[in-house]
Amino acid sequence: MFPKLGLINVNPPIVSSSCPITLIGGVNPASGTLSEALSIAPLVVAADGGADHAFAAGQKLEAVIGDMDSISETAKGAFKDVLHPIAEQNSTDFDKALRHIDAPLVLGVGFSGARLDHELGSMTVLVRHPERRCVLIGEETIVLLCPPQITLKLPMESAVSLFPMAEVGCESEGLRWPTGGLRFAPDRQIGTLNKVEGEVSLRPDAPKMLLILPRGALGVTVQALLQDGERWPARVG
Missing domain, CATH: 3.40.50.10240 (Thiamin pyrophosphokinase, catalytic domain)
Structure with missing residues (x-):
């Protein structure tokens, strides 16, 4: 048996779903990557600036979660009814979003392919929230x-x-x-x-x-x- 790690996640969910969810990050995902994720998980959440990529792709969003320092005014206006700002600066927008999604699986797109430090940060989030099943989809690999x-x-x-x-x-x-x-x-x-x-x-x-x-x-x-x-x-x- 694996070790007990402690109590259940105390963060109240912003989005709850019985189906997988696609989470869009700040790196513009290739259209094929986003399409593949949506074919599995058609409900979509954005982490901060990921809302701009959702807007450009014509996607409806269940929520935009983050500190809102990267999202454009255009996307803020388009998704004004589903904005969920979290002001603290001790975690990344991916962390903020993932810990507030309750779903059987999250498919993350737009979290790789740009800055290496951001990719490494995303991988630490996977370990920080082991109860949240999440697959990050890159151009050549998944993690x-x-x-x-x-x-x-x-x-x-x-x-x-x-x-x-x-x-x-x-x-x-x-x-x-x-x-x-x-x-x-x-x-x-x-x-x-x-x-x-x-x-x-x-x-x-x-x-x-x-x-x-x-x-x-x-x-x-x-x-x-x-x-x-x-x-x-x-x-x-």
Whole structure:
């Protein structure tokens, strides 16, 4: 069993949905990326300046969440009825948005492809809110916090990368280089550049492992996440 992390998330949701939600960030997503996310999760939320990309794409928004320092006046006017400003400056707009969305899955677009520091910041948010299932979609890869257990049927020889955000173990099957018995940490053992040799099963022992897969694995990953109800509990604080 995975460790108990504490109480449930105390942030009251701004958006609640029984269906997956697309969350648009401040980097203009490629039209194909946004279209693919919308085909899975047609309800849309924007994180601050992501509202401008939603406006340009003609998208209706359930909410705009953030400190509102990046959104244009045009987008503010267009979405004035669904603006939810959060003034604190101790977290990113992605963090503010994710922690206030209650949904079985969030697909994040517009959070990669620009500044590396912003991408790294987004990855820390995935770990900070392990109870929120979220897949960040890039042009070539997807990244998510590996859940307590996930089984994926991926093409043989597909790339599978595991990157630890803190010390963590991860039992596995179906990988060319097995990970059982290893202790991963950012400054020691990492698990990038592995390959698929069968049905892949991953079981990390803590919510500290990022799973990075080819963009083409999005559909299989979403299906696996929605079929398996087991998720990490929220952190305390």
